Amino acid sequence: MRDDYRSSRRALDATDLARVAVMAATIAVLGLPGSFSVLGAVPITAQSLGVMLAGAILGPRLGALSVVVLLALTATGLPLLAGGRGGLGVFVGPSAGYAIGWIAAAFVIGLIVHATPYKPTVWRTALGVVVGGILVDYAFGIPVQSLVTRLPLGETALTSLVFVPGDLVKAVLATLVVLGLVRAYPRAFRRTWQPRKRRGTDDQVQAGR
Numbered sequence: 001m002r003d004d005y006r007s008s009r010r011a012l013d014a015t016d017l018a019r020v021a022v023m024a025a026t027i028a029v030l031g032l033p034g035s036f037s038v039l040g041a042v043p044i045t046a047q048s049l050g051v052m053l054a055g056a057i058l059g060p061r062l063g064a065l066s067v068v069v070l071l072a073l074t075a076t077g078l079p080l081l082a083g084g085r086g087g088l089g090v091f092v093g094p095s096a097g098y099a100i101g102w103i104a105a106a107f108v109i110g111l112i113v114h115a116t117p118y119k120p121t122v123w124r125t126a127l128g129v130v131v132g133g134i135l136v137d138y139a140f141g142i143p144v145q146s147l148v149t150r151l152p153l154g155e156t157a158l159t160s161l162v163f164v165p166g167d168l169v170k171a172v173l174a175t176l177v178v179l180g181l182v183r184a185y186p187r188a189f190r191r192t193w194q195p196r197k198r199r200g201t202d203d204q205v206q207a208g209r
């Protein structure tokens with residue numbers, strides 16, 4: 001059975017597991033260029049682009065699962081986070097909230113991008129990746145960073161503004177990739193989209209009215 005709109009409770013099949021594995025691997029690969037820090041201990045990384053793609057392409061449930069797989073493998077010690085980091089220490093460090101927040105981020109992105117039975121549009125995709133990939137992730141990341149570094153919440157939030165330009169660029173890239181996939185390889189989404197309802201009848205449209 002296909003992963004159709006509103007059929008999210010069906011059991012996962014082998015294709016779903018393969019898609020989850022490929023997406024977890026994609027997020028890991030996006031960590032290969034490394035990371036850098038501008039202010040403080042939370043790195044700037046391309047991996048959040050992978051999280052945006054995970055939610056937007058796989059949908060809420062599988063998108064979140066792909067992040068869980070990545071983080072579980074990281075917890076076992078595999079160096080899958082940007083800069084070759086891994087192990088349990090990552091989950092008690094200043095960036096832990098952002099990393100854990102990726103699960104919720106992918107889920108919310110999937111909910112928004114796949115909120116209707118129609119193909120994702122540019123605006124719905126952009127809204128999904130900005131709300132989920134930026135707002136939701138920061139809502140997890142900033143308080144944890146503040147707790148770990150003992151910097152007041154407000155100051156921590158201010159320092160996190162350094163991520164915003166790069167994350168907006170990632171949101172644009174994710175939107176372009178998703179819309180490109182919708183056109184060129186819709187099977188990546190494993191969904192059946194309904195045709196959009198036209199305004200007026202077909203006859204009116206043909207007559208140019």
Ligand code: BTN
Pocket residue numbers: 042043044045046048081082090095096098099137141163166167
């Ligand atoms: C880790 O590698 O420990 C997690 C990194 C989290 C980095 C966050 S994600 C949102 C924001 N944008 C970035 O480029 N970096 C931070």
